[in-house]
Amino acid sequence: MSVSTTLPDTTPKNDLISATRVFYYLLIPALVLWYIYWRISRRHMLKLAEKIPGPRGLPIVGNVLDFFGTSSEIFKNIYAYSFDYAGAVKVWIGPKLLVFLTDPRDVEIILSSHIYIDKSSEYRFFQPWLGNGLLISTGQKWRTHRKLIAPTFHLNVLKGFIDLFNANSRATVEKMKKEEGSTFDCHDYMSEATVEMLLETAMGVSKNTQDKSGYEYAMAVMKMCDILHLRHTKLWLRPDWLFSLTRYGKIQEQLLNIIHSLTRKVVKSKMEAFKKGIKGSVAEVPREFQLYKKAESNESKSATTIEGVSFGQSSGLKDDLDVDDNDVGEKKRLAFLDLMIESSQNGVLITDEEIKEQVDTIMFEGHDTTAAASSFFLSLMGAHPDIQEKVIQELNNIFGDSDRPCTFQDTLEMKYLERCLLETLRIFPPVPIIARELQQDVKLASGNYTIPAGATVIVATFKVHRRADIYPNSEKFNPDNFLPEKMANRHYYAFIPFSAGPRSCVGRKYAMLKLKVLLSTILRNFRIKSDLKEEDFQLQGDIILKRAEGFQVRLEPRKPNVKDSIKI
Numbered sequence: 001m002s003v004s005t006t007l008p009d010t011t012p013k014n015d016l017i018s019a020t021r022v023f024y025y026l027l028i029p030a031l032v033l034w035y036i037y038w039r040i041s042r043r044h045m046l047k048l049a050e051k052i053p054g055p056r057g058l059p060i061v062g063n064v065l066d067f068f069g070t071s072s073e074i075f076k077n078i079y080a081y082s083f084d085y086a087g088a089v090k091v092w093i094g095p096k097l098l099v100f101l102t103d104p105r106d107v108e109i110i111l112s113s114h115i116y117i118d119k120s121s122e123y124r125f126f127q128p129w130l131g132n133g134l135l136i137s138t139g140q141k142w143r144t145h146r147k148l149i150a151p152t153f154h155l156n157v158l159k160g161f162i163d164l165f166n167a168n169s170r171a172t173v174e175k176m177k178k179e180e181g182s183t184f185d186c187h188d189y190m191s192e193a194t195v196e197m198l199l200e201t202a203m204g205v206s207k208n209t210q211d212k213s214g215y216e217y218a219m220a221v222m223k224m225c226d227i228l229h230l231r232h233t234k235l236w237l238r239p240d241w242l243f244s245l246t247r248y249g250k251i252q253e254q255l256l257n258i259i260h261s262l263t264r265k266v267v268k269s270k271m272e273a274f275k276k277g278i279k280g281s282v283a284e285v286p287r288e289f290q291l292y293k294k295a296e297s298n299e300s301k302s303a304t305t306i307e308g309v310s311f312g313q314s315s316g317l318k319d320d321l322d323v324d325d326n327d328v329g330e331k332k333r334l335a336f337l338d339l340m341i342e343s344s345q346n347g348v349l350i351t352d353e354e355i356k357e358q359v360d361t362i363m364f365e366g367h368d369t370t371a372a373a374s375s376f377f378l379s380l381m382g383a384h385p386d387i388q389e390k391v392i393q394e395l396n397n398i399f400g401d402s403d404r405p406c407t408f409q410d411t412l413e414m415k416y417l418e419r420c421l422l423e424t425l426r427i428f429p430p431v432p433i434i435a436r437e438l439q440q441d442v443k444l445a446s447g448n449y450t451i452p453a454g455a456t457v458i459v460a461t462f463k464v465h466r467r468a469d470i471y472p473n474s475e476k477f478n479p480d481n482f483l484p485e486k487m488a489n490r491h492y493y494a495f496i497p498f499s500a501g502p503r504s505c506v507g508r509k510y511a512m513l514k515l516k517v518l519l520s521t522i523l524r525n526f527r528i529k530s531d532l533k534e535e536d537f538q539l540q541g542d543i544i545l546k547r548a549e550g551f552q553v554r555l556e557p558r559k560p561n562v563k564d565s566i567k568i
């Protein structure tokens with residue numbers, strides 16, 4: 001037998017060519033038919049969408065090309081559109097219709113509603129991580145859990161966290177001392193600090209529950225956000241089956257292992273404590289920071305806001321965090337995880353698996369957002385030394401030469417620091433957009449447009465906060481934007497860093513209190529320097545807004561290193 005007869009014949013055969021041809025001959029008419037069917041079945045959507053202004057796109061793929069490039073380039077492209085259109089802007093990504101809203105009157109229609117509360121389909125990428133936690137759940141499950149969770153972030157509960165905020169802020173200052181004089185990325189320190197504070201306060205466990213510091217968890221969360229952002233912007237990473245075959249799918253598995261192993265340990269250790277009858281936080285407050293119990297009796301009982309801004313109370317708008325102190329009974333004065341575990345005992349309100357999902361949600365929402373806010377604040381202090389001096393002056397007036405921990409009353413006196421913080425959240429909102437999927441048509445207030453059901457509506461917080469007709473010189477950092485008289489004259493929905501309405505951020509009071517303690521402690525110890533000006537900051541919106549070049553700052557000590565010199 002000749003050798004040639006044993007080898008497989010790889011020469012193309014006519015029947016193979018014809019099979020390929022037939023495939024293409026069928027594919028093209030199939031695509032055309034699908035396109036015709038799609039246009040007919042979506043004619044209502046297409047008709048309404050046609051009236052909404054927006055950049056011209058290509059046939060079929062729409063504006064998809066604008067979503068190519070680095071995260072920072074995509075952010076710039078989309079932001080550039082907002083200057084060409086005053087109100088709503090329509091963008092097609094293939095068959096998907098996105099409508100960006102930048103007018104506070106339109107934003108109010110969406111955010112104040114109890115109907116348009118469904119998250120957009122993109123949030124499903126969070127599911128392997130956050131399950132069906134508060135951020136993405138909807139319907140009755142969301143309502144029940146929101147009612148359960150919101151009171152655990154009430155002021156009465158938060159006041160009890162102040163000692164742990166102080167102790168952790170001081171520990172952060174000690175860690176940061178090794179960076180004195182050099183340029184470094186302060187976000188790493190802010191991330192670690194916020195994870196550890198969350199563990200000790202909302203979760204009520206010791207930060208030593210995990211073998212490693214909060215740093216490993218924080219880094220895993222950051223990388224997960226990179227992956228989620230890629231899935232939002234790269235179409236081929238959207239289908240789950242295709243994503244799981246890519247290297248990103250494998251990396252996601254490893255990251256989720258790190259993230260979930262922490263949350264599992266947290267829940268387990270808390271459940272064990274509960275079974276032993278131990279309730280409340282088991283985190284140890286160093287003796288020199290045990291201020292809360294002493295101060296509680298002296299402090300004004302009338303203070304019901306942490307932030308000077310009332311977030312709607314002045315205009316008669318309240319959300320479920322704005323309940324009066326007296327409305328919250330003793331039982332509800334439990335911190336987040338304590339209440340979750342107590343409520344799970346009868347198995348009706350929440351199951352063990354749901355507790356884990358909520359812990360994952362609070363750990364993510366509570367940490368990356370505040371880490372970004374504090375890093376932007378420090379960057380801005382470095383870029384605006386004159387404003388920083390005013391904050392330092394205010395802190396000197398409150399604390400004098402004392403190294404004492406800060407009390408709740410002190411945080412109420414930090415009026416200028418608070419304005420700087422609110423202005424930071426205006427100009428660099430950590431959550432730059434909020435997306436909702438519409439189940440029914442919505443008529444807008446800014447023009448004669450109706451957004452069709454099935455569209456994804458995007459509240460463009462970043463742009464709303466930078467509208468020149470609302471904030472004069474809107475691209476410039478100016479804490480006076482939050483003088484009481486300026487705020488009183490502004491539309492309530494023109495400042496929405498924490499969203500607003502029934503799905504607003506449950507952690508906003510927690511965030512404001514923690515940020516005031518952490519940032520005042522840092523500025524009592526260091527002056528912040530920056531080699532870059534504010535206009536040089538490059539932005540990227542990987543779920544959470546960040547500086548693309550990292551949050552580079554330098555520290556200059558404000559006083560000689562004094563250890564253990566806390567006088568109360």
Ligand code: HEM
Pocket residue numbers: 134135136146202361362365366367369370373429430431434435496497498499502503504505506507508510511
């Ligand atoms: C500066 C810090 C923070 C900012 C800017 C922020 C911002 C936001 C925004 C804009 C939303 C709405 C998201 C959406 O609808 O897609 C939200 C929701 C949420 N936030 Fe925050 N947040 C911050 C801190 C926190 C903290 C500290 C916690 C918890 C400890 C927290 C827990 C949550 C939860 C659970 C939700 C979902 C609420 C719901 O859907 O009912 N956040 N946050």
